[in-house]
Amino acid sequence: MRDMPDAGDQGGDPLFDAPVVEHRNEIFKNRDLVDTDHVPDADRIIGRDEQIEQVAHEIGALVVGEPASSVLIFGKTGTGKSLVAKHVMGRVEAEADRRGVSVGTAYINCSQTDGPARVPRNIGRRINPPESGVKFPSRGISTDEYYERLWSILNQHYDGVAITLDEVDRLRDDSPLMILSRARENGSIDIPISIVAISNKIDYRNQMNERTKSSFGHREYVFDPYDANQLREILRNRSDAFHEGVIEEGVIPRVAALAAKEHGDARKGIELLFSLGKYAIRNGYDTISEEDVPKVREMAEAERLRDLITGLPAHSQHVIGALAALTISNSDEGWFRTSKVLDAYKKLCNEHAVDPVTHERVRQLLEELSFLEITESRNQHQGSKGQFNEHTLNKPPEIIKQIYRETAP
Ligand SMILES: Nc1ncnc2c1ncn2[C@@H]1O[C@H](COP(=O)(O)OP(=O)(O)OP(=O)(O)O)[C@@H](O)[C@H]1O
Ligand SMILES: [Mg+2]
Structure with missing residues (x-):
């Protein structure tokens, strides 16, 4: 979400001309940077070079249209798994493009897919070029038909495809993982396919069906939690979400120390920075001080708990x-x-x-x-x-x- 220009004095609706809106613009300079869904630029990704290289190494052959491997990434919540996958996917697509190779990429969050048909439908919709004439309607066709349409799109328009299945443990059954990983071997597609599956449940591989395990040939990587130094760096690199001088000295180290206690969860740290900004706006403060940090964290935690409990x-x-x-x-x-x-x-x-x-x-x-x-x-x-x-x-x-x-x- 981007900040809207203030329309109050240009004949806009005065309802939205509240002081709080004006004050928001004095606190946040670029609010996206503390929105945890936002994918930051490469230079804001801290301490994950090795993991980025590992994932790129496994799926990288796609950029020349050669067969590539698949990966399974594990790690606790907030350790950068989704970020690294999205980042590498973006670079694969760009590099392939530069080399004149057409690689399709699709990011699917499996917690938002409630049945096996959703996976091929969503992948299809992401990579379907407008000129294909193929449709992926919401209902009326079988799961098999979605896959058939997906294969035809892939065969006609692409030289390779990379699919991220995030929160893969949330799939009710792992058939999509098996079908996708076997697609080339059984002749459904004639282009290389690579899957990046992600889970924060370390025992996910035990949940996997034996047949899926054997067809999903992959390497596994575990992302370790961040330590306080890494968290401090990650958060420092987001501090320009705020206008200069809004965050007082000591705020970032304090937030990083708290996130380090939460098993090294970068998301918790970024969320807390966002809550601190909202707190300053609500109270009309010009700056955020170190003393605000524990208070706001407690308030944010209480709010989250209230939602959970009720x-x-x-x-x-x-x-x-x-x-x-x-x-x-x-x-x-x-x-x-x-x-x-x-x-x-x-x-x-x-x-x-x-x-x-x-x-x-x-x-x-x-x-x-x-x-x-x-x-x-x-x-x-x-x-x-x-x-x-x-x-x-x-x-x-x-x-x-x-x-x-x-x-x-
Ligand atoms: N190394 C990093 N550098 C900069 N920002 C990071 C880094 N790691 C994580 N983040 C940020 O922290 C937040 C959480 O990261 P991400 O979504 O990748 O976690 P995750 O491991 O996928 O967690 P979950 O298991 O809960 O899905 C995101 O907003 C992301 O941009
Ligand atoms: Mg994630």
Whole structure:
């Protein structure tokens, strides 16, 4: 999104002439730089030269129309996987073009594709030249037909194709990965195809179907999290998102240190810079100081938590409320056995005049909450008495309690 010129004094709608809009332009110079969906230029990508070279090495033969490999990239969230893939794809396309080779590239985020037909349809739409006459309609044709149309486009218009399947673990089944990686071998296409599959689930390869694994010949790369120095560099390279002098000394190192604690997540750092800008705008401040950083982070985290919690089923909210209450009243413990959580949960149900769900269901809800990383569970052994489960809250209990108090169903 780009900042719009101020239309207020040129007869524009005064509704949008609020001081806040004017002030926004005094804070942000180039807001795209703190938008996490924006793909920055090469000179703003820090500490990923090796990974860029590795991926380029695997798929690079495409630029001369030769067969290339496929890759599977793993790494925790915010470690630059999508960025590196998009960056390399852009360079492959440009270099192929320069050499007079026509390479098609398509970036597909599999979390936004809900069925197997979506993948070939979306790839088709991305690479379909307007003059082809082929259509990829939203409905009315089978998955096989989408693939047939995709193959015909590729064979007629391209010398090679590179496809990024981001968040590939979100595909309900991995048939697209298998079909695409076998397309040349089984004669559907006669041009080289290269796939860059990305996942932040390190055990994804165990989830993969055996047949897919064997047809998807690929190298695997793991992207490590960034350390505080790299994060500082990444964020410094975004500081011209703001006008000169808006960010005070000390802000960037502080944000980088916090992002380093979040397992080295660059996205968290960039999001926090964006939140700091919005905070200054809302409050009419001209500068952002180091002291603002922890405050704004807490506010942003609370906002995110509120969205997350209010989106959960009613009884999950009561279970979280129970864990928060337990954590606050037993400040020296932190971990609580299932039976204790259950008692606290029933008490809350009683206060809210709702019927509690069964023990078994509460156990399942606790499992789901730990999957969402709102809570954590562990199995403890106690000599001859056997085993039991314990749970802890991963989020600040006071904030959870407040959200629960305001929003509990
Ligand atoms: N090395 C880097 N240099 C500059 N910016 C970076 C770097 N790595 C990541 N970023 C920025 O951080 C944000 C997150 O990066 P990216 O989307 O590539 O993460 P990811 O590894 O794909 O995470 P996820 O698993 O959550 O999808 C993006 O806005 C990206 O531009
Ligand atoms: Mg990503």
